[in-house]
Amino acid sequence: MNLSNLFFDMIDVKRDIYQNATLFTQHRLSPEEYQNIYFNRSDYQNIDNVADFIKSKRIEKNDWEAQNQKFIRYHQSLNPHTFFNSIPIDHYIGQKTKLAFVQNQIVIDIGGGTGHFLSSFFRYPQSLKYFLVDPNVRLLHDQFVRMYPELLEIPIAHIRAYAEDLPFKNDLADLIVSSSAIDHYSDYKLFLKESYRCLKRGGSLLISSHLAGAKSNDSSNFGIIGFIEKAARGLHRLKNQVSLNDHVKEFPSTEELIYELNKIGYQIQEQEVFKQYFYIVARK
Numbered sequence: 001m002n003l004s005n006l007f008f009d010m011i012d013v014k015r016d017i018y019q020n021a022t023l024f025t026q027h028r029l030s031p032e033e034y035q036n037i038y039f040n041r042s043d044y045q046n047i048d049n050v051a052d053f054i055k056s057k058r059i060e061k062n063d064w065e066a067q068n069q070k071f072i073r074y075h076q077s078l079n080p081h082t083f084f085n086s087i088p089i090d091h092y093i094g095q096k097t098k099l100a101f102v103q104n105q106i107v108i109d110i111g112g113g114t115g116h117f118l119s120s121f122f123r124y125p126q127s128l129k130y131f132l133v134d135p136n137v138r139l140l141h142d143q144f145v146r147m148y149p150e151l152l153e154i155p156i157a158h159i160r161a162y163a164e165d166l167p168f169k170n171d172l173a174d175l176i177v178s179s180s181a182i183d184h185y186s187d188y189k190l191f192l193k194e195s196y197r198c199l200k201r202g203g204s205l206l207i208s209s210h211l212a213g214a215k216s217n218d219s220s221n222f223g224i225i226g227f228i229e230k231a232a233r234g235l236h237r238l239k240n241q242v243s244l245n246d247h248v249k250e251f252p253s254t255e256e257l258i259y260e261l262n263k264i265g266y267q268i269q270e271q272e273v274f275k276q277y278f279y280i281v282a283r284k
């Protein structure tokens with residue numbers, strides 16, 4: 001991909017708020033370059049430099065193609081409202097926990113989606129060995145590319161797997177992150193156990209998401225303009241066949257998670273509920 005041409009072509013192009021985004025593939029590291037060092041098994045297929053552990057095991061849970069198409073439509077349909085709300089949340093958590101400033105670490109991003117967390121959270125993304133784990137292969141959208149051009153430059157190890165069945169060696173990662181994703185896993189307790197196994201002693205797990213019942217903040221306009229805006233957004237999602245809520249489980253507070261983390265042996269380092277969101281940092 002010629003990046004200067006790509007950025008040149010974005011200049012002065014008109015874009016309305018509900019225009020579908022252009023999607024891009026991340027710069028992916030070839031699994032052959034890292035598999036022997038980081039994986040605990042080799043039963044994956046290399047598909048476009050995604051180490052696919054799901055296809056090879058023939059777990060066609062939830063019809064992967066349909067899931068993937070759903071996420072591609074979701075990403076195309078993301079508008080600046082949604083996008084610009086997620087960035088300060090990541091920045092806030094990064095500042096409070098100081099985890100945004102880590103360098104030269106092995107980081108596993110579980111349910112990592114597009115991989116944007118590499119740049120929207122971490123201040124030294126170039127220095128990290130970054131593993132993106134997600135059962136769906138999602139693509140970067142142009143708004144992230146405009147904001148964080150390095151997402152097209154820094155190679156990410158992209159792994160198709162479930163949080164509940166991680167293909168990594170024991171005691172490997174310095175940091176495991178799960179941002180806005182724990183509410184999507186079918187068995188979050190297994191994810192906590194798997195993360196514990198894959199973390200080095202002293203390594204940290206960062207879990208963040210919204211709380212149950214959190215409302216989308218992008219409808220803060222009241223009156224007739226607010227109503228029209230809400231209707232326009234609804235129509236846009238309908239047109240793109242994007243559901244309003246696809247969470248498996250939502251947490252009303254951090255209590256249950258902290259209980260389960262303690263049970264496994266994690267030490268809670270810090271936790272905070274802020275506005276309608278939370279984060280927890282737990283250490284192995």
Ligand SMILES: C[S@@+](CC[C@H](N)C(=O)[O-])C[C@H]1O[C@@H](n2cnc3c(N)ncnc32)[C@H](O)[C@@H]1O
Pocket residue numbers: 071110111112113114117133134135136138161162163164178179180181184185186
């Ligand atoms: C709302 S997105 C969050 C993406 C990204 N972490 C972010 O902050 O934007 C939730 C992600 O969880 C992924 N997911 C769903 N079930 C999963 C599972 N069992 N294991 C790992 N990831 C899963 C979805 O494919 C999706 O990419």
